[in-house]
Amino acid sequence: MRYVYRALTLLGGHRAQRVMGAATLVGLAATVAIGLFVVPPDAEQGDVQRLMYVHVPAAWVTYLSFGAVFVASIAYLRTGRIQWDRVACASAEIGVRFCALTIVLGALWGRPVWGTWWTWDPRLTTTAVLLLIYVGYLSLRRVADNPIRRARWAAVVGVVGFIDVPIVHMSVVWWRSLHQQATVVRPGAPTIAGSMLATLLLAFVAFSLAYGYLMAVRMRVGRLEDRSALPVSELSTPRARRPRPVQATAVNGSPHHA
Amino acid sequence: MHDLGYVAAGYAVTLVTLAGYRWRLALRTRRARRYLSTATGRTTAGRH
Numbered sequence: 001m002r003y004v005y006r007a008l009t010l011l012g013g014h015r016a017q018r019v020m021g022a023a024t025l026v027g028l029a030a031t032v033a034i035g036l037f038v039v040p041p042d043a044e045q046g047d048v049q050r051l052m053y054v055h056v057p058a059a060w061v062t063y064l065s066f067g068a069v070f071v072a073s074i075a076y077l078r079t080g081r082i083q084w085d086r087v088a089c090a091s092a093e094i095g096v097r098f099c100a101l102t103i104v105l106g107a108l109w110g111r112p113v114w115g116t117w118w119t120w121d122p123r124l125t126t127t128a129v130l131l132l133i134y135v136g137y138l139s140l141r142r143v144a145d146n147p148i149r150r151a152r153w154a155a156v157v158g159v160v161g162f163i164d165v166p167i168v169h170m171s172v173v174w175w176r177s178l179h180q181q182a183t184v185v186r187p188g189a190p191t192i193a194g195s196m197l198a199t200l201l202l203a204f205v206a207f208s209l210a211y212g213y214l215m216a217v218r219m220r221v222g223r224l225e226d227r228s229a230l231p232v233s234e235l236s237t238p239r240a241r242r243p244r245p246v247q248a249t250a251v252n253g254s255p256h257h258a
Numbered sequence: 259m260h261d262l263g264y265v266a267a268g269y270a271v272t273l274v275t276l277a278g279y280r281w282r283l284a285l286r287t288r289r290a291r292r293y294l295s296t297a298t299g300r301t302t303a304g305r306h
Contacts, residue, residue, distance in 0.1 A: 028273070032273075036269065046261055050265045051264065051268045054269060055268070058272065071299055094279075097275060100275075101271065104271055105268050108268045108271070110263050118277050162286060207301065212281070214280065221283050221287050224290035224291065225286065228293045228297070
């Protein structure tokens with residue numbers, strides 16, 4: 001039991017976060033085990049179709065992350081509260097990783113099925129544009145030196161950039177595409193076998209948990225880095241006597257931010 | 259058999275991406291904590 005607790009401690013700080021980390025690990029392990037060894041291979045594509053259980057959930061988390069950036073950016077523009085900017089920044093950072101992962105997994109799936117790693121297909125192209133938009137979003141945060149200006153500019157990009165998400169999803173419907181149509185999030189019933197759908201739903205849950213867990217950890221890191229960006233005089237003042245923080249708190253602009 | 263190489267690579271890339279990012283966050287936490295400890299002369303509570 002001690003070792004279980006120690007393993008959980010390694011996952012993070014707060015109890016809820018540790019539980020979420022453990023649930024993520026279990027979910028991902030189950031996804032890998034079932035996706036690789038339990039579900040039957042696809043009748044046409046064979047074993048390579050097993051990539052669906054990581055590729056599609058990675059794309060889902062990309063949508064989820066950038067959706068959170070969109071909501072948090074609107075909330076920031078409406079309220080001016082810097083906490084929303086922190087949420088948007090954390091979610092964008094995670095979303096960029098999942099978006100890049102989606103593209104890499106798509107290339108690994110496309111090579112044996114389409115015969116090419118990459119093609120300028122509408123779905124692939126709009127996804128690449130999505131990645132560039134949010135890499136730009138993160139780059140913009142490093143350029144602006146004034147924290148308020150940085151948060152405002154980033155929020156505008158976070159709102160406008162989200163326009164590409166529905167375009168990515170609908171690209172296979174709107175244009176002739178090599179990429180297959182949606183099999184789950186589509187009008188009507190899903191078009192895949194029950195066991196495959198169940199595994200895919202498990203993977204959706206596992207990846208969503210991974211997103212939640214990484215967000216929790218990333219938010220804590222952001223708070224620490226923001227604190228470490230404060231002048232030393234403010235850091236050494238006891239919290240009770242410290243002047244009320246103004247909105248000019250540096251958000252991820254500290255030298256620690258990587 | 260050839261396809262299994264792509265599948266294995268895909269799952270490996272996924273797990274390495276997730277674990278790598280978590281590792282990076284742990285490093286950033288440690289660095290920020292060390293800086294705060296040095297700056298304030300106090301140790302910070304909790305693991306991270």
